[in-house]
Every structure is written in structure tokens, then in C-alpha cells.
Amino acid sequence: MNGKSMQWMSCLAALGLVGGLTAGFAATGVAQSVAGQAYGTYVNTPAATSGQSPLAVLPALSGTDGAEADAEGSALSVANTLSSDFLNAITSGALGTAETGAQSTASAADLNILNGLITADEVVANVVSSSTANGAVSNADGSTFANLVVAGVPITSGDAPVAPNTNITLPGVGYVVLNEQIPTGDGVTSSGMTVNMIHVFEQTPILGLLGQVLGYQTLGEIIVGSATSSVGP
Amino acid sequence: MMHKHRSFIVGFGLPAVALAGALVVIACQDSSPLLAPAPAHLRGDTCGGSGCVPPPTCITGKWTGGGRIDPTGDAARTAANDDAVDEPDGGQPPPPSATNASFITGKVTFGFNVFLGSDPSGQCIVNKGEIEVNGHALKLAWHVSIHDGVDAYDNRPVYATTFSDHHTGGVCLVVGTSSTNYMTARVNPQGGTELAQFEVCDNDRGQPQNSRSDAMRWRAQHEGDTGLTYLTGGNVVDHS
Numbered sequence: 001m002n003g004k005s006m007q008w009m010s011c012l013a014a015l016g017l018v019g020g021l022t023a024g025f026a027a028t029g030v031a032q033s034v035a036g037q038a039y040g041t042y043v044n045t046p047a048a049t050s051g052q053s054p055l056a057v058l059p060a061l062s063g064t065d066g067a068e069a070d071a072e073g074s075a076l077s078v079a080n081t082l083s084s085d086f087l088n089a090i091t092s093g094a095l096g097t098a099e100t101g102a103q104s105t106a107s108a109a110d111l112n113i114l115n116g117l118i119t120a121d122e123v124v125a126n127v128v129s130s131s132t133a134n135g136a137v138s139n140a141d142g143s144t145f146a147n148l149v150v151a152g153v154p155i156t157s158g159d160a161p162v163a164p165n166t167n168i169t170l171p172g173v174g175y176v177v178l179n180e181q182i183p184t185g186d187g188v189t190s191s192g193m194t195v196n197m198i199h200v201f202e203q204t205p206i207l208g209l210l211g212q213v214l215g216y217q218t219l220g221e222i223i224v225g226s227a228t229s230s231v232g233p
Numbered sequence: 234m235m236h237k238h239r240s241f242i243v244g245f246g247l248p249a250v251a252l253a254g255a256l257v258v259i260a261c262q263d264s265s266p267l268l269a270p271a272p273a274h275l276r277g278d279t280c281g282g283s284g285c286v287p288p289p290t291c292i293t294g295k296w297t298g299g300g301r302i303d304p305t306g307d308a309a310r311t312a313a314n315d316d317a318v319d320e321p322d323g324g325q326p327p328p329p330s331a332t333n334a335s336f337i338t339g340k341v342t343f344g345f346n347v348f349l350g351s352d353p354s355g356q357c358i359v360n361k362g363e364i365e366v367n368g369h370a371l372k373l374a375w376h377v378s379i380h381d382g383v384d385a386y387d388n389r390p391v392y393a394t395t396f397s398d399h400h401t402g403g404v405c406l407v408v409g410t411s412s413t414n415y416m417t418a419r420v421n422p423q424g425g426t427e428l429a430q431f432e433v434c435d436n437d438r439g440q441p442q443n444s445r446s447d448a449m450r451w452r453a454q455h456e457g458d459t460g461l462t463y464l465t466g467g468n469v470v471d472h473s
Contacts (some may be wrong), residue, residue, distance in 0.1 A: 062423075068346040074421075092298065092299045
């Protein structure tokens with residue numbers, strides 16, 4: 001290669017670099033954010049309280065940074081309300097020029113809620129959110145219950161998913177939502193998902209003067225296996 | 234967030250344009266000496282009878298991801314979620330390895346974030362990173378923490394490698410390469426440590442995350458090997 005052709009190549013390379021810089025600045029013009037959180041259990045009832053534990057929260061990210069956060073718990077017991085072991089929470093995420101994403105996982109094993117009213121060998125909550133040039137999406141694939149029993153009724157045999165937002169009445173207690181999925185975002189520039197594998201609502205009836213049920217008042221809640229992820233502008 | 238980015242562009246935009254213009258002017262001048270290739274020995278080439286081979290390249294950058302795999306322990310590697318086609322890529326051994334004949338099966342969840350760099354010899358290293366892997370059947374939680382280029386549990390550098398796999402556009406990352414004695418992971422609840430290796434493949438780069446073609450593999454000194462397994466849920470992203 002002679003000197004003249006190398007000069008031309010150098011010139012073209014510089015122009016290409018300038019183009020790349022321009023594209024890079026254009027890319028940074030598309031502001032992005034990412035968030036993630038996961039926890040094993042949460043109790044807030046008249047009988048007992050226990051904060052989100054173990055809790056993993058993705059730290060705030062900027063630029064093209066990335067991070068991972070996790071928390072582990074060997075055992076947890078809230079008297080007459082909840083017991084579990086091998087509790088884990090993981091969340092990770094990163095901002096990128098081609099793809100921005102976050103994913104979170106929460107799990108709890110050997111689960112016993114309200115003295116055997118709900119039992120399971122394990123629950124796993126798993127969510128992912130991703131934003132690319134094709135849009136923003138989230139899903140809860142990989143969220144399952146192992147041998148879940150609710151009020152004496154087997155719900156899953158082995159490790160299996162349950163339809164999103166399955167609502168089951170708990171006589172004398174209230175109701176439970178299984179695989180509760182709460183989506184957020186517009187699906188274009190933003191998307192998010194929270195999945196609560198078990199969400200118990202303790203309720204009491206609101207009675208009229210004649211004893212008729214006018215409605216229900218929520219007194220407390222129990223959440224097991226909660227994972228959240230989101231991406232957005 | 235949007236406001237911050239706009240400020241960034243305004244703040245750096247004009248100097249960047251000036252710098253770019255200067256770069257073009259300099260590059261388009263007659264500058265043959267600047268472009269003369271460096272001698273092979275200065276590039277770190279390995280030279281022999283058949284010529285010189287450049288030093289190994291390291292695609293530095295960031296990888297992140299997490300989710301779940303469900304390895305079955307199928308020794309024939311024919312299970313639907315076995316990523317058998319990508320398993321030997323990059324020179325990786327077929328599971329179970331020759332030194333550890335057991336599979337890790339059942340639910341395995343994980344999350345990670347690693348930043349790759351290169352050491353003075355050009356080898357890929359992890360500058361910083363965190364890897365968490367939970368083996369649910371075993372009730373074990375492994376964790377690898379790397380700061381300032383060294384493993385927090387043994388104070389050694391953690392070496393990595395990246396390579397293309399059999400999926401179109403797919404690329405894999407191995408952290409804790411075999412030739413550099415893996416890496417050290419903490420194991421809870423016991424609180425001990427053991428050697429480990431982590432592999433992930435991003436096989437749907439830039440695509441919607443619903444194809445379930447990304448894969449993960451975890452190898453632990455005492456418990457065995459998951460084999461490279463497609464994710465049941467989650468995502469793996471190569472940001473480099």
C-alpha cells in the first residue's frame with residue numbers, strides 16, 4: 001500500500017469516526033432508565049409485620065453503567081403467619097446503546113402461610129424488561145410454583161406455572177392472588193412488570209345495619225416471591 | 234433523565250464538533266509516517282517459522298443478565314433445553330467435565346454484571362463484576378465478587394474469554410477460564426469457597442426477549458456442571 005492510498009484510508013477512517021461520534025451523541029439523546037427489585041417475603045397484617053426480606057434493589061444507573069444486587073436469607077419465621085427458608089433475591093440491569101434491560105428473580109422454599117392454609121415446596125418469581133430498537137417488552141417467563149396447595153386443594157403438581165392473576169377465595173381470611181402480574185409502560189419506549197407469586201389479602205366484611213355484607217375491608221397483606229423490572233425513558 | 238442528557242449534549246457537543254473537525258484535518262494531511270505499522274515485536278506478536286500471530290484480542294465491554302435455567306442432567310445432551318450445539322464452542326469441555334462427573338439439576342437462578350478489560354499481555358480479564366447463582370435443589374447460593382481486577386475471595390485476577398457460537402450473531406462469555414484455574418466463589422449457607430466457572434451466551438442480540446435462545450452454564454468444583462442450558466426466563470445481554 002503506497003503512502004497516498006494510506007492517506008486516503010486515514011482520511012476515510014477519520015470521517016467514519018466522526019460519523020460514529022455523531023451517531024453516539026444521537027444515541028445518548030434517547031434517554032433511558034432501568035430499575036429492578038426483588039424480595040422473598042413481606043408481611044403486614046394486624047397479627048404481625050415483617051419487612052421485605054431478603055431485599056435486593058438495583059442501584060441507580062447512569063451513562064452506560066450496569067450493576068447487580070442480591071440478597072440471601074437462610075430462614076424466616078413470622079409466628080402464626082409465615083415460615084420459609086432458602087430465600088433469595090437477585091436483580092441486575094444495564095444501560096446500553098443497543099439494548100437496555102433489567103431482570104429480577106425472587107424465590108422462597110418450604111413455604112407455609114397462615115398455619116398451613118397455603119403451602120408450597122418453592123415459588124420462583126422471574127421478570128425481565130428489555131428495550132431495543134424494536135420496542136420495549138417485559139415478561140414473567142420462568143415464574144413457577146412447586147407443589148402449591150391452597151386451602152387443601154393442590155394447585156400445581158411438581159414445578160409449574162399458574163395462570164396470571166389467578167384469584168382464589170380463602171374462607172374466613174379473604175383471598176389470594178397467584179402469579180399476580182402488574183404491567184407498566186407503553187410498550188414502545190417503556191415497559192415494566194411486577195410479579196407477586198403469592199399475594200394474600202386479609203379482609204373483613206363490612207356489615208350493614210341488618211347484618212348484610214356491604215363490602216370488604218382489607219386489613220392486611222402477605223406477599224411471597226416478588227420481582228420487579230422496568231425500562232423507560 | 235431526558236433533561237440531563239440534553240445538558241450533556243449541549244455541554245460536550247461543541248467541543249466534540251471542534252475535536253472531530255481537527256481530527257479530520259489532521260487525518261487528511263499527508264501523514265504516512267503516523268500510519269506506518271508498528272513492528273511485530275512491538276505489537277506483542279508471537280513470531281515463528283510460519284510468520285507472526287497477533288496477540289489475542291479481547292472484546293472489552295459490559296455483559297449483564299439474569300434469570301433461570303432448568304438443567305436436566307441429560308448426559309446425552311438431547312433435552313429440549315440443552316444448548317448442545319453451542320456447548321463445545323470456544324473450546325469448552327462437554328459436560329460433565331473430565332474432572333467432575335456430576336450434573337447440577339433442578340432450578341438454577343442467577344444474576345450477573347461484569348466489565349471486561351485486558352491485561353498488559355492482551356488477555357481478557359474481569360475488571361469488576363458480581364455473579365450470583367442459586368442452586369435450588371441443592372439449596373446453595375454461590376457468589377463471585379470482583380473488584381479492581383481481582384476476585385474478592387482469593388485475590389487473583391479473573392480471566393475471561395468471548396467467542397462466537399453456532400447461533401447467527403450469537404456470542405458467548407466464559408468467566409473463570411479453565412487455563413487460568415477458574416475463579417473462586419463463596420458458597421452459602423456454609424460460607425465456604427470453591428472454584429467455579431460461569432458461561433453465558435447472548436443469542437438474540439438486539440431482538441425482542443422472547444425467543445428463549447440465550448443460555449447459561451455454571452460449573453462448581455464440588456457440585457458439578459449444569460451444562461449449557463437455554464434460559465427458562467430472563468435475559469443475557471452483551472453490551473460490548
